[in-house]
Amino acid sequence: MLQDRKRRLFEILEIAPEGDLASRTFDVFIITLVFLNVIAGILETVEQLSVQYGVFFRLFETASIAIFTLEYLLRLWSCTVDARFRAPLTGRIRYALTPLALIDFLAIAPFYLPMLLSLDLRFMRILRVLRIFVVFKLGRYSETLQSFGNVVRAKKEEMVMSLVIVMMLLIISSSLMYFAEHEAQPEAFASIPAAMWWGIVTLTTVGYGDVYPVTSIGRVVGALIAILGIGMVALPTGILASGFVEELQKGRGTRQVCPHCGKDMAELPDAAPDRS
Numbered sequence: 001m002l003q004d005r006k007r008r009l010f011e012i013l014e015i016a017p018e019g020d021l022a023s024r025t026f027d028v029f030i031i032t033l034v035f036l037n038v039i040a041g042i043l044e045t046v047e048q049l050s051v052q053y054g055v056f057f058r059l060f061e062t063a064s065i066a067i068f069t070l071e072y073l074l075r076l077w078s079c080t081v082d083a084r085f086r087a088p089l090t091g092r093i094r095y096a097l098t099p100l101a102l103i104d105f106l107a108i109a110p111f112y113l114p115m116l117l118s119l120d121l122r123f124m125r126i127l128r129v130l131r132i133f134v135v136f137k138l139g140r141y142s143e144t145l146q147s148f149g150n151v152v153r154a155k156k157e158e159m160v161m162s163l164v165i166v167m168m169l170l171i172i173s174s175s176l177m178y179f180a181e182h183e184a185q186p187e188a189f190a191s192i193p194a195a196m197w198w199g200i201v202t203l204t205t206v207g208y209g210d211v212y213p214v215t216s217i218g219r220v221v222g223a224l225i226a227i228l229g230i231g232m233v234a235l236p237t238g239i240l241a242s243g244f245v246e247e248l249q250k251g252r253g254t255r256q257v258c259p260h261c262g263k264d265m266a267e268l269p270d271a272a273p274d275r276s
Contacts, residue, residue: 003081006077006078006080006081007078007081009074009077009078010078010079010081010082011023012026013026013071013074013075013078015027015140015141027141030071030137030141031138031141033064033067033068034134034135034137034138036060036064037060037061037064037134038132038134038135040057040060040061041132041134042132043057044057061111062111065108065111068104068107068108068134068137069108071104072101072104072105072108075095075101075104076092076095076096076101079091079092079095080092082095099149100139100140103136103137103139103140104137106133106136107133107134107136107137147244147247148244150247151240151243151244151246151247152240152243154243154246154247155239155240155242155243158239159236159239159240162235162236162239163236165232165235166203166232166233166235166236169203169225169228169229169232170196170199170200170203171192171196173199173202173203173221173225173228173229174192174193174195174196174198174199175192175195176221176225177189177195177198177199177213177218177221177222177225178191178192178194178195180213180215180217180218180221181195181213181214181215181218184214184215184218185211185214188211189211197211198211198212199225202222202225202226202229203225203226203228203229203232203233204229204233205226205229205230205233
């Protein structure tokens with residue numbers, strides 16, 4: 001009996017299957033609460049609103065954290081229904097270390113830390129700002145965010161390779177600019193790490209204009225680096241874009257439906273081999 005209730009609770013807490021009104025209602029409630037928390041966190045930074053409605057903001061935050069905490073504990077209790085987390089202790093630990101469970105924990109941790117540790121006022125302010133990150137809880141309910149996670153996992157090797165290339169280009173460009181401009185601008189290009197600021201804003205095509213080359217050699221090097229930056233820094237964007245296209249094509253692929261039960265053939269176990 002208890003196991004059946006635990007299984008039903010697990011079904012409600014997870015993404016709503018088709019036709020499950022209780023699970024759908026819970027999903028909508030949590031999504032709405034997340035959005036309201038984000039809006040409250042943004043409005044609370046307005047000094048006039050914070051002074052006038054400070055008590056309301058605190059009460060709403062406390063109520064929201066209580067709900068999110070209860071949700072987290074219920075997920076932790078019912079996760080043993082899933083075969084991956086069946087062990088009572090180690091299974092729950094494995095579940096707590098999954099990305100979505102970590103996001104649920106980080107959404108409530110900033111509220112409890114000041115109660116457990118003695119923190120200064122500056123760190124307390126940082127913790128309050130972290131309330132905004134509760135928005136990442138939407139990743140559990142958003143197919144778009146889940147698709148983004150799938151793309152990053154599928155393209156992780158290409159992303160790492162492209163980021164390594166960009167870092168190499170940043171180091172080379174900053175080093176060349178340091179040797180070209182150090183004597184002419186000892187304050188702006190005091191060291192290679194200092195020159196990396198110029199390298200970052202140039203390679204990303206932001207170009208703030210606060211630091212720029214003044215020597216002929218520096219300008220030539222800067223022009224070449226700016227041209228290379230247009231293509232090299234765009235590499236991660238191109239990789240993610242191609243990954244999204246592949247993910248969309250997978251989602252829109254032709255589905256094979258079983259003529260007997262109407263389910264997707266990909267979800268069914270492999271058919272028995274033909275012995276004829």
